[in-house]
Amino acid sequence: MFLQATLINLGLLAGLIILGLVVGIPIALLQVYGVRPLRWLASAWEGFFRGVPALVLLFLFFFGPAQFGVQLSAFTAAILALGFRSSGYQSQIFRGAIQSIPRGQMLAARSMGMSRLQAIRYVVLPQALRLAIPAWSNEFSSVIKDTTLAYAIGVNEVLRQVRYIADRYYELAMPAYLTVALIFLVLTYGGNWLLGRLERRWALPGFPMRGAEERIERGREIAAEAAR
Amino acid sequence: MERERDTDTSRRGPDEVVLRVEDLHKRYGREEVLKGVSFEVRRGETKVIVGPSGTGKSTLLRCITRLTEPDRGRIWLGDVEVTGRGVDLNRVRASVGFVFQDFNLFTHLTALDNVRIGLLKVKKLPKDEATEIARKQLEHVGLAHKADAYPAELSGGQQQRVAIARALAMEPKLILFDEPTSALDPELTGEVLDVMVALAKEGMTMVVVSHEIGFARAAADELIFMEGGVIVEQGPPDQLFRQPKYPRTAEFLRKITALYGETG
Amino acid sequence: MDKIELGGLVFDPAWLPKLGQGLVVTLEITGLCIALGIVLGLILAVLRVYGRGPLYWLSSLYVQFFRGTPLLVQLLMVYYGLPSWGIVLSPFVSGVIALGLNTAAYQAEYFRGAIQSIPRGQMLAARSMGMTRAQAIRYVILPQALRLVIPPWSNELILMLKYSSIVYMVTVIDLMGAARTIAARTFRYFEVFILVALIYLALVFLLSWLLRRLEERVRVPGLGMERGAPH
Numbered sequence: 001m002f003l004q005a006t007l008i009n010l011g012l013l014a015g016l017i018i019l020g021l022v023v024g025i026p027i028a029l030l031q032v033y034g035v036r037p038l039r040w041l042a043s044a045w046e047g048f049f050r051g052v053p054a055l056v057l058l059f060l061f062f063f064g065p066a067q068f069g070v071q072l073s074a075f076t077a078a079i080l081a082l083g084f085r086s087s088g089y090q091s092q093i094f095r096g097a098i099q100s101i102p103r104g105q106m107l108a109a110r111s112m113g114m115s116r117l118q119a120i121r122y123v124v125l126p127q128a129l130r131l132a133i134p135a136w137s138n139e140f141s142s143v144i145k146d147t148t149l150a151y152a153i154g155v156n157e158v159l160r161q162v163r164y165i166a167d168r169y170y171e172l173a174m175p176a177y178l179t180v181a182l183i184f185l186v187l188t189y190g191g192n193w194l195l196g197r198l199e200r201r202w203a204l205p206g207f208p209m210r211g212a213e214e215r216i217e218r219g220r221e222i223a224a225e226a227a228r
Numbered sequence: 229m230e231r232e233r234d235t236d237t238s239r240r241g242p243d244e245v246v247l248r249v250e251d252l253h254k255r256y257g258r259e260e261v262l263k264g265v266s267f268e269v270r271r272g273e274t275k276v277i278v279g280p281s282g283t284g285k286s287t288l289l290r291c292i293t294r295l296t297e298p299d300r301g302r303i304w305l306g307d308v309e310v311t312g313r314g315v316d317l318n319r320v321r322a323s324v325g326f327v328f329q330d331f332n333l334f335t336h337l338t339a340l341d342n343v344r345i346g347l348l349k350v351k352k353l354p355k356d357e358a359t360e361i362a363r364k365q366l367e368h369v370g371l372a373h374k375a376d377a378y379p380a381e382l383s384g385g386q387q388q389r390v391a392i393a394r395a396l397a398m399e400p401k402l403i404l405f406d407e408p409t410s411a412l413d414p415e416l417t418g419e420v421l422d423v424m425v426a427l428a429k430e431g432m433t434m435v436v437v438s439h440e441i442g443f444a445r446a447a448a449d450e451l452i453f454m455e456g457g458v459i460v461e462q463g464p465p466d467q468l469f470r471q472p473k474y475p476r477t478a479e480f481l482r483k484i485t486a487l488y489g490e491t492g
Numbered sequence: 493m494d495k496i497e498l499g500g501l502v503f504d505p506a507w508l509p510k511l512g513q514g515l516v517v518t519l520e521i522t523g524l525c526i527a528l529g530i531v532l533g534l535i536l537a538v539l540r541v542y543g544r545g546p547l548y549w550l551s552s553l554y555v556q557f558f559r560g561t562p563l564l565v566q567l568l569m570v571y572y573g574l575p576s577w578g579i580v581l582s583p584f585v586s587g588v589i590a591l592g593l594n595t596a597a598y599q600a601e602y603f604r605g606a607i608q609s610i611p612r613g614q615m616l617a618a619r620s621m622g623m624t625r626a627q628a629i630r631y632v633i634l635p636q637a638l639r640l641v642i643p644p645w646s647n648e649l650i651l652m653l654k655y656s657s658i659v660y661m662v663t664v665i666d667l668m669g670a671a672r673t674i675a676a677r678t679f680r681y682f683e684v685f686i687l688v689a690l691i692y693l694a695l696v697f698l699l700s701w702l703l704r705r706l707e708e709r710v711r712v713p714g715l716g717m718e719r720g721a722p723h
Contacts, residue, residue: 052689053654053668056685
């Protein structure tokens with residue numbers, strides 16, 4: 001029963017992380033390459049979704065539209081709220097990665113006649129995405145745990161199941177919560193192990209993805225400098 | 229390398245002007261790095277630009293295909309005005325090779341893919357054809373056996389040769405070299421210069437910013453001495469070495485000859 | 493006071509006192525759990541770096557458990573689970589303990605990273621002048637490590653400020669809880685939660701600014717203080 005409910009958490013995870021990726025990469029690109037008003041908009045997006053607690057976002061997306069006659073299901077609202085939130089964090093990761101790619105790469109691509117978009121598509125992004133994997137793994141293990149927050153707006157995920165049990169069999173509360181904890185231990189560490197394998201498979205000679213976080217960090221510093 | 233400039237002009241082909249630069253200006257903030265530079269390059273010519281650091285040599289090269297936007301002046305490649313309105317810069321750039329000081333090979337691609345990517349994505353050639361050209365050019369620079377190596381697996385000299393192959397593959401009208409050997413250990417400069425000398429002999433049109441005097445003497449049709457954002461003096465290398473018009477030229481050439489020697 | 497209308501949205505100033513009270517609770521919980529986290533986190537970090545045998549693996553197990561499971565599960569475990577073992581805690585205390593135990597595990601990792609980035613020579617030099625291991629840790633390693641840890645630690649503090657909102661799920665009336673109550677009564681969910689979102693945003697910016705000033709104030713020449721986790 002728990003395992004079945006966990007599938008709902010995994011569904012949430014898949015939805016929100018893909019939404020976060022699909023929105024986060026363009027936001028990062030706009031922040032690095034966009035014209036000024038777009039850059040500001042992208043930064044405002046990132047700032048808002050990173051600065052507001054997940055629960056507040058969940059309530060906004062679940063109850064907010066209903067007030068204007070648009071009723072989203074709790075599941076959809078959760079994917080939107082947590083997915084947009086993740087897009088804020090993911091855009092920061094990808095922005096750092098993009099900025100850590102040496103400028104010479106873009107220059108060389110442009111010098112052979114690639115358009116800016118081609119250079120981003122064929123030269124910058126393939127490198128930046130590889131660099132981003134370790135930081136992205138952190139984001140993964142953080143959002144997989146945050147799927148439990150959907151409980152707050154009544155998504156029928158694993159914690160709701162535990163509540164049913166705990167309400168009926170008082171003495172089973174602790175074992176039930178511990179079981180859920182165990183499930184998540186397996187999911188987070190298992191997920192990280194898988195991502196680690198992916199990272200090694202994609203690894204290229206001379207492309208130090210270990211230590212990539214420092215490079216991304218340096219990219220972020222550059223971003224901070226530029227923003228000042 | 230022994231100096232063996234041939235006086236035979238036949239290899240230069242017709243006197244077609246490949247590149248014309250007119251009164252080029254560029255400033256960064258307050259500092260004016262280019263203060264009105266003009267010169268011409270004819271088909272098959274190799275011009276070597278020398279001068280103290282910070283005199284705008286690299287900026288000049290980058291301005292030619294507007295990788296850096298010049299402030300003033302005009303540039304023609306053949307009969308296309310690069311500085312004109314509505315010019316397709318990507319097309320212009322596809323026809324001019326650029327070899328960088330720090331190679332700038334694409335880190336995530338093998339040597340073969342580095343050479344191939346412009347053919348596939350810019351020239352939109354079919355994969356078979358692109359692969360064939362790329363292999364041929366790698367062979368041209370003596371690195372056919374390294375086709376599957378990533379840049380990090382190559383020495384600096386090998387990386388620069390792949391970069392040259394990458395430029396050649398696009399069949400450029402002109403190749404610009406921005407200090408192609410200055411990031412290399414001295415023992416690795418030879419292999420790169422050999423490739424460049426061979427290219428010059430094959431009739432490639434080249435503009436080279438470099439302090440390799442040996443190369444200049446072996447391959448340059450003309451030496452351009454720049455200082456303070458202007459061309460001080462230009463002429464055949466022999467002439468500049470033997471009887472320069474300005475004492476500054478003599479002094480500078482003496483200095484770099486002492487530093488870089490007559491090797492090549 | 494009158495209600496304020498803004499493009500079809502209605503805001504009522506009468507909400508503010510309640511939100512203010514909630515805000516105070518939010519700040520209390522954040523402050524207390526961070527304090528608990530520092531103390532416990534430091535102990536865990538020192539054990540993970542210098543501890544041997546059971547001390548080492550118990551501290552490691554602790555960190556792995558709290559980092560590998562959802563904070564909400566931990567909170568519900570403390571509030572709804574522990575009573576079945578005869579331990580009953582008030583909502584507020586449950587919140588502080590759950591959040592504190594959780595952030596301790598994360599802070600421990602930041603401290604550990606910082607401690608391990610201090611060159612070995614520092615410990616060696618301290619021992620060579622006759623300091624005990626504990627003294628060397630106390631007077632030489634930690635003062636350097638704590639400075640290094642400020643940037644990641646700042647992130648953690650801001651993260652906890654936002655995560656503290658989950659205590660409303662165990663009936664604490666913090667900022668989030670106050671918002672929930674007001675919204676349920678007025679059915680102005682959108683307005684209330686936009687307002688609360690802005691309050692959290694303001695807090696986050698204020699706190700980041702304060703922490704950056706702190707970082708500048710305690711800076712020591714030559715001791716790397718790059719942003720982000722030191723390695």
